[in-house]
Amino acid sequence: MPTAMSLEWPTDDFSRIPFAAYLDEDIYVEEQERIFRGPVWSYLALEAEIPDTGDFITTYVGDTPVLVNRQRDGKVSAFVNRCMHRGSMLKRECRGNATMHQCLYHQWAYDLTGQLRAVPFAKGHMGRGGLPPDFDMKSVKLTSMRVESYRGVLFGTFSDETESLPEYLGDNVRAELDRVFNRPISLLGYQRQRILGNWKLYNDNVRDPNHGALLHMFHATFGLYRPTQRGGVKMDDRHRHNISYSMMGTSDDDADAEAFAGTQKVFDKGFRLEDPSMLQYDKEYPDDVSLTILSIFPNMVMQQITNSLCTRQIQTRGPGELELYWTYFGYADDDEKMTQHRLNQANLVGPGGLVSMEDGEAVEMVHRAVKREQDEHGIVEIGGKGEIADHDYLVTEIPIRGFWSYYYELMGIEAEQAA
Amino acid sequence: MGASSERDAVVALMIDYVHLIDEDRLEDWVELFTDDCTYKILSRENVDAGYPLELLSCHNKGMVRDRVVSLREANLYNLHTDKHVLGMVRAQRESDGVWTAQANFSLYQSTLEGETDLFAVGTYRDRVVFNDGRALFAEKIVVNDTFAVARMLSTPI
Numbered sequence: 001m002p003t004a005m006s007l008e009w010p011t012d013d014f015s016r017i018p019f020a021a022y023l024d025e026d027i028y029v030e031e032q033e034r035i036f037r038g039p040v041w042s043y044l045a046l047e048a049e050i051p052d053t054g055d056f057i058t059t060y061v062g063d064t065p066v067l068v069n070r071q072r073d074g075k076v077s078a079f080v081n082r083c084m085h086r087g088s089m090l091k092r093e094c095r096g097n098a099t100m101h102q103c104l105y106h107q108w109a110y111d112l113t114g115q116l117r118a119v120p121f122a123k124g125h126m127g128r129g130g131l132p133p134d135f136d137m138k139s140v141k142l143t144s145m146r147v148e149s150y151r152g153v154l155f156g157t158f159s160d161e162t163e164s165l166p167e168y169l170g171d172n173v174r175a176e177l178d179r180v181f182n183r184p185i186s187l188l189g190y191q192r193q194r195i196l197g198n199w200k201l202y203n204d205n206v207r208d209p210n211h212g213a214l215l216h217m218f219h220a221t222f223g224l225y226r227p228t229q230r231g232g233v234k235m236d237d238r239h240r241h242n243i244s245y246s247m248m249g250t251s252d253d254d255a256d257a258e259a260f261a262g263t264q265k266v267f268d269k270g271f272r273l274e275d276p277s278m279l280q281y282d283k284e285y286p287d288d289v290s291l292t293i294l295s296i297f298p299n300m301v302m303q304q305i306t307n308s309l310c311t312r313q314i315q316t317r318g319p320g321e322l323e324l325y326w327t328y329f330g331y332a333d334d335d336e337k338m339t340q341h342r343l344n345q346a347n348l349v350g351p352g353g354l355v356s357m358e359d360g361e362a363v364e365m366v367h368r369a370v371k372r373e374q375d376e377h378g379i380v381e382i383g384g385k386g387e388i389a390d391h392d393y394l395v396t397e398i399p400i401r402g403f404w405s406y407y408y409e410l411m412g413i414e415a416e417q418a419a
Numbered sequence: 420m421g422a423s424s425e426r427d428a429v430v431a432l433m434i435d436y437v438h439l440i441d442e443d444r445l446e447d448w449v450e451l452f453t454d455d456c457t458y459k460i461l462s463r464e465n466v467d468a469g470y471p472l473e474l475l476s477c478h479n480k481g482m483v484r485d486r487v488v489s490l491r492e493a494n495l496y497n498l499h500t501d502k503h504v505l506g507m508v509r510a511q512r513e514s515d516g517v518w519t520a521q522a523n524f525s526l527y528q529s530t531l532e533g534e535t536d537l538f539a540v541g542t543y544r545d546r547v548v549f550n551d552g553r554a555l556f557a558e559k560i561v562v563n564d565t566f567a568v569a570r571m572l573s574t575p576i
Contacts, residue, residue, distance in 0.1 A: 344476065
């Protein structure tokens with residue numbers, strides 16, 4: 001049986017990725033166990049989505065359905081969205097408010113801490129049927145996750161061994177969350193994008209600043225992001241998370257024009273939009289960073305593209321399909337004009353994003369093309385080989401190697417297998 | 420113009436809209452909007468939950484044209500052909516030369532290799548006005564029931 005361990009990893013710096021890792025069904029099953037049920041913190045939701053007692057959302061961690069709710073004591077809990085009785089999905093709605101969670105199949109009811117509280121006909125009828133006398137209702141609880149919040153961003157883990165959330169995130173990621181979640185947010189809405197490709201291809205994509213101005217020509221054409229801008233990448237100590245950042249208006253037009261000259265793509269610095277309002281950045285942080293893509297292993301992305309803010313959750317739907325779940329927000333103290341500006345800039349991203357729409361196609365093109373090339377390897381050498389470290393340039397894909405170094409560790413691949 | 424011929428013009432505008440997209444005549448399609456038009460594609464999820472976020476929004480004709488220019492010049496997307504199926508139009512005259520109109524649609528996309536998928540099902544909620552006797556969209560609101568967008572939203576719905 002092929003597993004991640006039996007794949008060929010020809011270099012020890014993760015500069016070669018075996019294509020089978022994106023395609024193999026058994027590896028996918030192993031990932032659900034070792035990664036999504038393993039010692040990682042998965043992004044669940046934003047606290048602002050469930051402000052009041054009984055508020056709930058349903059989501060997925062990997063492909064496990066999860067129910068997240070706010071308890072009476074104000075704490076947030078998360079459970080596998082499955083009744084303990086016969087396994088039926090407990091909550092079908094995407095969001096709502098509930099005092100109890102009652103399974104529709106046989107009406108077993110759980111409170112907001114996941115404790116079973118009621119079973120209809122528990123004592124049967126006329127002294128016959130029902131649950132046996134020794135059935136202990138108190139012992140039945142929904143399968144729960146450990147939940148921690150950082151700056152209103154909710155994460156959950158199935159493993160007792162997972163380090164604390166602040167430790168897991170590390171200094172750089174915490175600083176980025178401190179920066180964006182610096183005050184109460186207000187939700188603007190959701191978008192969903194179904195992509196027929198492996199979930200790790202999307203993780204690669206968001207750790208690849210090099211593709212930003214090559215695949216996404218809207219970026220380059222209108223100067224939102226160009227390879228010659230000031231920027232770089234910052235990771236955590238174990239290189240599993242990454243922050244790519246850049247600063248608008250710092251590009252070198254002549255160097256860009258020269259670099260793009262050999263390609264067939266349009267790069268015209270005279271190109272203008274009829275309505276350029278969506279390109280405008282109203283600076284709102286103390287630094288000059290206008291674009292941030294924060295990727296947190298294994299399922300979260302947070303973006304600041306000028307004034308457009310959102311999280312993107314990666315939900316797996318098998319080895320060959322993922323759903324991106326985009327949650328857009330602004331700040332609670334935004335005025336009407338700022339809210340409109342953020343909504344306007346939402347045109348840049350999401351499934352219909354002028355900047356980002358290509359990512360769906362890129363992931364699918366790879367997934368389709370490598371189907372019968374499972375023994376072959378992708379090359380990851382842009383930005384340098386060898387040591388994985390932070391750097392202050394954008395023509396790089398080094399953070400992809402960081403992602404795979406941690407993947408390799410979680411999947412239990414022996415170090416000596418790397419030749 | 421009488422109410423009956425206005426109604427005919429509203430329905431004809433809605434039919435032109437889908438055919439111009441399907442024929443990839445997006446530059447002509449832009450001309451169906453007023454200068455200060457609103458064109459939005461909404462996710463039913465946000466409409467139902469009361470969130471303002473759109474899947475796509477244009478607040479004037481310039482922005483509609485920018486979308487088309489961006490598709491032609493900058494964006495790379497899944498190459499496909501579109502086919503809309505437009506349901507019966509429910510049109511109502513609001514005032515002199517101002518109509519609201521609603522119709523359901525389905526939109527199929529076919530790949531270069533001839534595979535067809537249902538890409539979106541939803542409803543058009545339109546406001547049509549008459550400029551110099553010509554019907555134009557002052558508002559084209561697309562409520563998309565298929566809000567888990569397959570692959571990407573490139574060409575207009």
